[in-house]
Amino acid sequence: MSSVTDEAMRAGQAPRRFGALYVAEHHVRIWRSYLGVNVVSAIGTPLLYLLAFGIGLGVLVGAGTGPGGVDGVDYFVFVAPALIATAAVTIASDEFTYPVMMGFKWNPIYLGMHAAPISPRQVAGGIVLFVSLRAFATCLVYFLVVAAFGAIPLATGVLTVPIATLTALAFGAPLLAYSAAQREDKGQFAVVQRVLVLPLTLFSGTLFPLEQLPVVLQPLGWLSPLWHGSELGRVVAYGADRPAWLVLVHLLTLVVFALVGWLIAVRIVTRRLES
Amino acid sequence: MTIISATGLVKRYGEVAAVDGVSFEVAPGESFGLLGPNGAGKSTTMRMIGAVSTRTSGELRVLGLDPDQHGPEIRSRLGVVPQQDNLDTELRVRENLITYGRYFGLPRRLVASRADELLEFAQLADRASAKVDELSGGMKRRLTIARALINDPRMLLLDEPTTGLDPQARHILWDRLFRLKEQGTTLLLTTHYMDEAEQLCDRLVVVDHGRIMAEGTPASLIREYSTREVLEVRFGSEHNAVAAGRLAGIGDRLEVLPDRVLVYASDGEAALVEVTARGLQPLTSLVRRSSLEDVFLRLTGRSLIE
Numbered sequence: 001m002s003s004v005t006d007e008a009m010r011a012g013q014a015p016r017r018f019g020a021l022y023v024a025e026h027h028v029r030i031w032r033s034y035l036g037v038n039v040v041s042a043i044g045t046p047l048l049y050l051l052a053f054g055i056g057l058g059v060l061v062g063a064g065t066g067p068g069g070v071d072g073v074d075y076f077v078f079v080a081p082a083l084i085a086t087a088a089v090t091i092a093s094d095e096f097t098y099p100v101m102m103g104f105k106w107n108p109i110y111l112g113m114h115a116a117p118i119s120p121r122q123v124a125g126g127i128v129l130f131v132s133l134r135a136f137a138t139c140l141v142y143f144l145v146v147a148a149f150g151a152i153p154l155a156t157g158v159l160t161v162p163i164a165t166l167t168a169l170a171f172g173a174p175l176l177a178y179s180a181a182q183r184e185d186k187g188q189f190a191v192v193q194r195v196l197v198l199p200l201t202l203f204s205g206t207l208f209p210l211e212q213l214p215v216v217l218q219p220l221g222w223l224s225p226l227w228h229g230s231e232l233g234r235v236v237a238y239g240a241d242r243p244a245w246l247v248l249v250h251l252l253t254l255v256v257f258a259l260v261g262w263l264i265a266v267r268i269v270t271r272r273l274e275s
Numbered sequence: 276m277t278i279i280s281a282t283g284l285v286k287r288y289g290e291v292a293a294v295d296g297v298s299f300e301v302a303p304g305e306s307f308g309l310l311g312p313n314g315a316g317k318s319t320t321m322r323m324i325g326a327v328s329t330r331t332s333g334e335l336r337v338l339g340l341d342p343d344q345h346g347p348e349i350r351s352r353l354g355v356v357p358q359q360d361n362l363d364t365e366l367r368v369r370e371n372l373i374t375y376g377r378y379f380g381l382p383r384r385l386v387a388s389r390a391d392e393l394l395e396f397a398q399l400a401d402r403a404s405a406k407v408d409e410l411s412g413g414m415k416r417r418l419t420i421a422r423a424l425i426n427d428p429r430m431l432l433l434d435e436p437t438t439g440l441d442p443q444a445r446h447i448l449w450d451r452l453f454r455l456k457e458q459g460t461t462l463l464l465t466t467h468y469m470d471e472a473e474q475l476c477d478r479l480v481v482v483d484h485g486r487i488m489a490e491g492t493p494a495s496l497i498r499e500y501s502t503r504e505v506l507e508v509r510f511g512s513e514h515n516a517v518a519a520g521r522l523a524g525i526g527d528r529l530e531v532l533p534d535r536v537l538v539y540a541s542d543g544e545a546a547l548v549e550v551t552a553r554g555l556q557p558l559t560s561l562v563r564r565s566s567l568e569d570v571f572l573r574l575t576g577r578s579l580i581e
Binding site for chain 2: 008011013030107113275
């Protein structure tokens, strides 16, 4: 008996340690099979946004605010960190909804991973790792495009990329928990996109300062990871003037959202795979 | 030395016991079957052995390890063919094997060479770069089996391996499984097909309502629970029950089904002679050897596929 058992104990070592990486690798392979679309959209989307906000809307806003701009800078500079954070949140909202449902149900690759030596926690970890990678890479492209147009300084602005990635997780980890709990698609993901993601990207102090919203609506912005991520990005990108305690609140909020979401997601994924 | 040892294995979902105190052992190289109708608890048992579902109570050792503590270690050495294929339809045929092999922490180069060997084995070499959805049901099944072999497993778990396949595809699959058996791979399979169990299993348990009804080799089960031959006579659905009343005493035992009467006898032809001697004229008659279907009918009073 012992030889069979020893063999199993040895074979289990690598998966126990690196299982989440294998899950991420699988996702990268799937991503790569849609390489063309992915690259075009990663480069094309920021260009479109720049065109719309930087040149189109920016001229109008510039005319309205006068030479002082918004938050003491050009509108273009003001929106750039928020655009990068928004790109990350968009990726999170894409990756943590339908693909999660697919992995459990329509194309149940998670069940296959779990039948192999991958634990439910590693399945969740691999998904999160892949989405982080994808958000990071896309935001880096975004950043470079925006920087090429002079909307963000290269040296300090690059920090918006990890901040945006953290924002993606703060928004995405709770969303992963939610999606993993869904057993049927009754249109709830379309609702998430329209009622949660879209308003979030528009009203989180991204395209205009949160203070412009009616006072009663502002607390909604405080709950939005995207507001915290955008503001943090502005602080690092162009040194936006924010009190230190607020900067800390931004950072902590993002970390707490991501961590709590992660813990719940692991529980739900585990329960679902081990039932 | 045992590969699996289960003692009083129980799995409850709320009030319902899907598996209700199952005990058996499987030796290395053995081909072991769980035979029973849908809902008998076969798949649930498989999931516990495959270390993806925790047991409610009882003892279970797979490869000498407790699945509760050593799930990943056990799963590292198993190959699993689930009831529903879960190939990745977003990847191509060969990529499916490679991706899966990586889950066992195997080096890319080793996985790539094994993938090519297994595509040969599964007779899918010419489909290596096809999309999964372009494959027929039988091909998908073979790809799933190839995928289950990517880690060169100690034991292969097959849950209803040929359900839903046409007869030709089933025979190709059986041939592949038989080769694995010859190479000494331990097979554990569930099925509700008698012929499949008889073809592939050295030993099996008959399961119903989460319990084991009988255990043995296909031949010993037939010997123990049935006669050598069976005479099947049909008198028309209206008359079967009435005619059965007049058949009492012929053979060892009678089984009245809605569409026919089964007469269990060591000599089927002799039984038929006796039937006609009693002045009964069956519409059709057939003498055949007993099968596991008869064993199941005897044990549960029901046929396997309802």
